[in-house]
Structure formats: structure tokens, C-alpha cells
Amino acid sequence: MTAIVFDKFSYAYSTGDPVLHSIDLTVPTGSFTVVTGPEGSGKTTLCLAIAGAVPQYFGGRMAGNVTVGGVKTTAINMADLARQVGTVLADYESQLVALTVAEEVAFGLENRGVPRLEIAGRVQQALAMVGLSGKEDNEVAGLSGGQRQRLAVASILVTDPDIIVLDEPASALDPEGTLELYRLLGELNKDHGKTIVVVEHHLTSILPYATQLVVMDNGRIVLDGPVMQILTAMVNCQLYAEAVPALWKLKFALEKVVKVSLSDWTSPGEAVIELKKLLASRKKGVAKSA
Numbered sequence: 001m002t003a004i005v006f007d008k009f010s011y012a013y014s015t016g017d018p019v020l021h022s023i024d025l026t027v028p029t030g031s032f033t034v035v036t037g038p039e040g041s042g043k044t045t046l047c048l049a050i051a052g053a054v055p056q057y058f059g060g061r062m063a064g065n066v067t068v069g070g071v072k073t074t075a076i077n078m079a080d081l082a083r084q085v086g087t088v089l090a091d092y093e094s095q096l097v098a099l100t101v102a103e104e105v106a107f108g109l110e111n112r113g114v115p116r117l118e119i120a121g122r123v124q125q126a127l128a129m130v131g132l133s134g135k136e137d138n139e140v141a142g143l144s145g146g147q148r149q150r151l152a153v154a155s156i157l158v159t160d161p162d163i164i165v166l167d168e169p170a171s172a173l174d175p176e177g178t179l180e181l182y183r184l185l186g187e188l189n190k191d192h193g194k195t196i197v198v199v200e201h202h203l204t205s206i207l208p209y210a211t212q213l214v215v216m217d218n219g220r221i222v223l224d225g226p227v228m229q230i231l232t233a234m235v236n237c238q239l240y241a242e243a244v245p246a247l248w249k250l251k252f253a254l255e256k257v258v259k260v261s262l263s264d265w266t267s268p269g270e271a272v273i274e275l276k277k278l279l280a281s282r283k284k285g286v287a288k289s290a
């Protein structure tokens, strides 16, 4: 099953030239897809196209199709599409509208006419999933940046969408908040079967969870595939290579220069363990030959 399909999708905002050019992309159901690329390459526009806001809200001109759960985004209204796709915008603060944490999460359900009794239970569940249990009556304004970000995710989760799209969700978070957020998204993907699409520049903390990596440049998808394959191609073809974490650059350099074959690390922790083993075995080798 495919969650999202872009089929030769091109788009221009009403005020300008095309910003997406003949995008072909398949996001399988259950995928954890990371979209990266330089500033202005079209990542946010791609997210807006999945949510249907492009073109339904922004107008403009388009060609080709985007299909979500088998339905064209132009054939369904945005509210109905939002039942399948939850979107956390880059400026998620603007998505927070209520005074208290519980009211914020309940908002989307009240709008859909969900019975009051059911709302309370679902709010508790969504807050537990993002680690905000017990904060129901706290004021949204009094939460930390990381807590507000997780609240934005809870407000999406409560409506139980199959697909969650997040545009640079860690941009305002400290390293710990970032790790926590991505651990949460990893869990939602692995344990709850959510299809996740995340726009991210800083790849290190998201790599352990990603299954598909997409690199955009200038309105086009220039690379798309399994994570390790794409990281290698980014370095070899110098396509947004600056985003490849230093440890992985080191891995590729070692493999080339020292001619060792290293395993496919998914986290810095794994990298360090293997590099230590490699160093220890080399030292032994040197000691033997001495």
C-alpha cells in the first residue's frame, strides 16, 4: 500500500514561477520519510501539497497529481483530508489556539462533533503519548518550547490520522528536546503504524528512525531512496553533502582510504562502538607485527 504518491506534480504559487517541477515520489504506508534540501528548494511546498493546502488554500497553478490514501488531494476537501493527514507546520506556535493544554488537544475533536465523554479519554491518551500527562490544566503559554512542540503533535494525534507531516519540527528545540521528539515520532511509526514525513536539515538525530531519505534542490527531487544509499550518493555526487553528518562522512572516507567495510550505522552510538572495535583490532595488528 502507498500512503502518498506524487505523479509528475508541478506547482506555481499564484504570484510567481513554478517552485515544484514534475515531482515523482512514493511514500509507502508505514514509512518514516525524511525530506531535506537547501533553503527555498520546495520542502514546505511539498508538505502543503500533501495536506491539500497547495493548491486548495494557496490557489496558483498545478499539473499532475498528489494522491493520499488513494484519493487525489483535489478531489477531497481539506477538512476531510485532515482526517487522514495531520500536519504540524514549521511555525506550529500559530497552530496553538487554546488557553490550557487539555483545551488545545480537545479543540480538533470538538470541531468534529465528537461526544464530550469520548473527548476526555482521547485527550488523556494523546497527552500520554507525547509525555504531557498531568499537564492538562497547565496554560499553554507557560510550557517550554519543547513541550509546546509536543503539544502541537498531541493535537494532531488526537484525531488519529494515518499520516503525520511535520515541517522542521525541531527548529526551535534544544538537542535534548530534539532527541525526545524524534524518539516519539519513531515510536508512533514503529508501534502505532503511523506513516511519518518530516522535513529536517539536521540529520543526525533523525537517522535512527528514517527509512526513506529524499533530497530536494531547486523544486526538484534529486535523490530518493533508502537512507544509507542516499547518504552515500549525497557525498559522492556532492548533492547537499553539507547535511550529511560528520560521522557518516568519516565512515565513507575510512571505507575509501583505509579500505575497510563498515556496517550501516543508524546512530552515532553504533558508529562509536564499531570505530572503537576497529581501532582496537588495528592496535592488536600493530602490536603483533612489532
Ligand SMILES: Nc1ncnc2c1ncn2[C@@H]1O[C@H](COP(=O)(O)OP(=O)(O)OP(=O)(O)O)[C@@H](O)[C@H]1O
Pocket: 013, 014, 015, 016, 019, 037, 038, 039, 040, 041, 042, 043, 044, 045, 046
Ligand atoms: N506563499 C508563497 N507565495 C509565493 N511564493 C512562495 C510562497 N511560499 C514559498 N514560496 C516560494 O517557493 C519556493 C519554495 O519555497 P519553500 O518554502 O517550499 O522552500 P523550503 O525548501 O521549505 O525552504 P526553507 O528551507 O527556507 O524552509 C521559494 O522560492 C519560495 O520563495
Ligand SMILES: [Mg+2]
Pocket: 043, 044, 045, 090, 167
Ligand atoms: Mg520550509
